[in-house]
Amino acid sequence: MPRAWIVVLGFLLAGLGGLGAYFFPVLQTAGSASSGPGQITALNPVSAPTEPFTVLLLGSDDDSKFPPDRLNTQSMILVRVDPATKQATLLSIPRDLWVPIPGQGAGKISTAYNLGGPDGAIKAVETNFNVHVDDYVWIGLNGLVKLIDKLGGVNLQVTNPVMDDFYPADLNSAGDPYGYYRVAVLPGATHMDGVRALQYVRSRHGDLRGDFARSERQQQLLLAIKAQGSHLSVADLPTLAGALNGEVKTSISIDRLRALMSIANDFNTKNVHRIVLLPPYTSEGWADGQSVVFPNWPQILPLVHQTFP
Amino acid sequence: MKRWLIATGLVVAMLAFGIGIYHTAAALKGDHKVIRRPTAITASPLPGTMYVVQGGAVYRFHHGSFSQVTADDGWMQPAATPSGQLVAVKREENYSDLYLLSTSGRQVAQLTHNSSPGSVESNHWAFYPRLSPDGQTLFYAFDPKDPYNDYRVDLAIFASRVNTAAGPVAWTQPNQFTGGDVTPVPLKDGGLIYTKYSIDDQSQVHSQVWIQRRAGSVGVALTTADLGCSQPAISPDEKSVAMVCNRGSGQSAELDVASFDAASLTLGPPTTLVSSELVASPAFAPDGKTIAFLAPARPGGGFQLWTANPSVAGSVRDITTDLGLDSTSAPVWLAG
Numbered sequence: 001m002p003r004a005w006i007v008v009l010g011f012l013l014a015g016l017g018g019l020g021a022y023f024f025p026v027l028q029t030a031g032s033a034s035s036g037p038g039q040i041t042a043l044n045p046v047s048a049p050t051e052p053f054t055v056l057l058l059g060s061d062d063d064s065k066f067p068p069d070r071l072n073t074q075s076m077i078l079v080r081v082d083p084a085t086k087q088a089t090l091l092s093i094p095r096d097l098w099v100p101i102p103g104q105g106a107g108k109i110s111t112a113y114n115l116g117g118p119d120g121a122i123k124a125v126e127t128n129f130n131v132h133v134d135d136y137v138w139i140g141l142n143g144l145v146k147l148i149d150k151l152g153g154v155n156l157q158v159t160n161p162v163m164d165d166f167y168p169a170d171l172n173s174a175g176d177p178y179g180y181y182r183v184a185v186l187p188g189a190t191h192m193d194g195v196r197a198l199q200y201v202r203s204r205h206g207d208l209r210g211d212f213a214r215s216e217r218q219q220q221l222l223l224a225i226k227a228q229g230s231h232l233s234v235a236d237l238p239t240l241a242g243a244l245n246g247e248v249k250t251s252i253s254i255d256r257l258r259a260l261m262s263i264a265n266d267f268n269t270k271n272v273h274r275i276v277l278l279p280p281y282t283s284e285g286w287a288d289g290q291s292v293v294f295p296n297w298p299q300i301l302p303l304v305h306q307t308f309p
Numbered sequence: 310m311k312r313w314l315i316a317t318g319l320v321v322a323m324l325a326f327g328i329g330i331y332h333t334a335a336a337l338k339g340d341h342k343v344i345r346r347p348t349a350i351t352a353s354p355l356p357g358t359m360y361v362v363q364g365g366a367v368y369r370f371h372h373g374s375f376s377q378v379t380a381d382d383g384w385m386q387p388a389a390t391p392s393g394q395l396v397a398v399k400r401e402e403n404y405s406d407l408y409l410l411s412t413s414g415r416q417v418a419q420l421t422h423n424s425s426p427g428s429v430e431s432n433h434w435a436f437y438p439r440l441s442p443d444g445q446t447l448f449y450a451f452d453p454k455d456p457y458n459d460y461r462v463d464l465a466i467f468a469s470r471v472n473t474a475a476g477p478v479a480w481t482q483p484n485q486f487t488g489g490d491v492t493p494v495p496l497k498d499g500g501l502i503y504t505k506y507s508i509d510d511q512s513q514v515h516s517q518v519w520i521q522r523r524a525g526s527v528g529v530a531l532t533t534a535d536l537g538c539s540q541p542a543i544s545p546d547e548k549s550v551a552m553v554c555n556r557g558s559g560q561s562a563e564l565d566v567a568s569f570d571a572a573s574l575t576l577g578p579p580t581t582l583v584s585s586e587l588v589a590s591p592a593f594a595p596d597g598k599t600i601a602f603l604a605p606a607r608p609g610g611g612f613q614l615w616t617a618n619p620s621v622a623g624s625v626r627d628i629t630t631d632l633g634l635d636s637t638s639a640p641v642w643l644a645g
Contacts, residue, residue, distance in 0.1 A: 161488025
């Protein structure tokens with residue numbers, strides 16, 4: 001081989017080594033957190049998605065009260081994205097929705113993840129709502145806090161004072177995981193760090209709407225994260241991946257994530273349709289000795305199928 | 310020997326190239342603006358003196374530069390007293406108290422005692438202090454306990470007479486489980502403007518600017534529920550009200566100004582000065598000709614200080630660009 005080629009090859013390998021070192025956290029996270037392969041993908045050209053797709057977002061209280069493999073989902077949000085029309089829909093599923101869980105019998109839909117992992121949660125949503133889920137993303141409490149902090153915080157408008165005298169003091173708590181403290185998130189436009197944002201979307205005791213209020217605030221936070229994420233580039237992925245290693249599980253591959261990032265800015269907040277299954281779509285009641293939310297399927301399914309085919 | 314030197318030089322160059330590629334990739338990261346301390350910047354000067362809050366510290370803004378008044382220790386929501394002092398909130402994890410401060414930040418007196426040695430939920434909050442124009446009454450938002458429901462924590466506006474032994478008086482009756490009533494603005498005639506929250510049958514949250522003539526009265530709404538107005542500020546002549554209105558949006562809030570008729574308890578039709586932003590905490594200049602407010606300079610960024618001329622739509626001016634001001638602490642703008 002001519003010497004010139006050896007030199008060129010050397011520089012090429014050195015350059016790839018530099019890139020590899022930079023994107024190493026991404027590859028590491030892809031290998032550990034995703035169910036997809038962790039191949040070297042960070043710089044492959046990707047094409048933006050053109051077909052509509054549906055993602056199930058799952059959030060769990062993964063504090064020390066629960067074994068890591070026995071978590072319920074406190075938050076379930078079905079997201080439909082249509083790149084062609086630049087429309088998106090967020091559908092919050094009440095955590096206490098009383099439904100048949102495949103292979104388990106009737107139960108709260110929040111337990112489907114506990115009993116069957118991501119596949120169990122997806123099946124419960126697919127069979128009850130008669131929709132197809134393409135991908136899922138699961139995130140825990142610390143993951144959400146780290147994500148928001150790595151984004152530099154989020155801006156959103158607190159709709160009313162969020163007051164809670166019994167907010168769980170379980171985040172990174174070495175002591176009593178059943179301890180609590182007081183939360184007062186004051187109203188108005190504000191910039192929140194991860195801990196304050198988590199308080200905003202997790203608190204429910206002091207609000208007339210209980211869990212439904214949380215659902216609305218969670219959707220609001222998602223839009224704020226999306227807005228903040230629009231400043232990111234592929235070069236931000238290593239920092240995020242390093243922070244979220246082990247805190248996020250997803251079926252979305254790195255290539256797919258890059259493709260999704262490429263269209264994120266196409267979606268104006270005004271084109272994001274938000275659905276919370278308030279009455280008359282649901283009603284509160286009791287089943288099996290538990291406070292639950294009963295679905296009104298004749299009302300829910302037509303609404304869902306307008307957006308989620 | 311010469312060949313070895315060249316080979317070594319090439320290897321070093323290759324390593325440098327690899328490191329350079331690493332740093333070039335890092336340089337392509339998205340734009341994350343660094344938030345600076347107010348004392349580290351200069352800004353366009355404004356007439357008079359202003360107090361703002363960042364990172365739990367109160368800062369004085371005068372002649373285009375900031376000086377730190379209090380330590381970074383949970384301070385927020387300063388308000389001016391007619392005697393030239395400040396009342397401010399000091400927030401701890403489970404409670405907050407009001408303090409009288411000198412303009413140099415010295416603690417003159419602790420005005421409330423809201424910490425409790427008992428259970429966590431027996432602590433209290435105090436926020437949004439405002440002195441009446443005559444300086445004789447201190448209004449603030451406080452969370453009285455509901456003896457029948459531990460989960461209910463709604464702020465109500467209370468008033469304490471200054472320099473008397475009389476206890477605080479509850480002025481407002483908040484709607485239950487809404488978070489309560491906030492941002493009191495005392496009027497010269499003894500009345501009070503504030504923000505009241507409600508939740509309708511469709512579970513929609515509404516904020517309205519409300520007015521009461523006296524403690525405990527029902528009061529009347531100055532704005533309709535659909536406007537979603539909050540955070541009122543009144544002009545020195547009490548003929549205009551500036552406020553933040555979200556018109557049902559959870560992602561934006563605009564700055565509106567409307568004429569105020571104290572006799573008929575009505576607001577005129579609002580004029581929008583700033584739209585499609587996340588506006589917070591307006592405050593009038595001492596001469597009433599300018600409104601200061603807080604809003605991010607870019608989506609997701611820290612809150613900055615801005616001004617607008619209430620008579621001229623679109624006359625918005627950015628005063629700072631790289632701070633992270635506390636958007637729940639309205640600027641305090643004083644003459645001199």
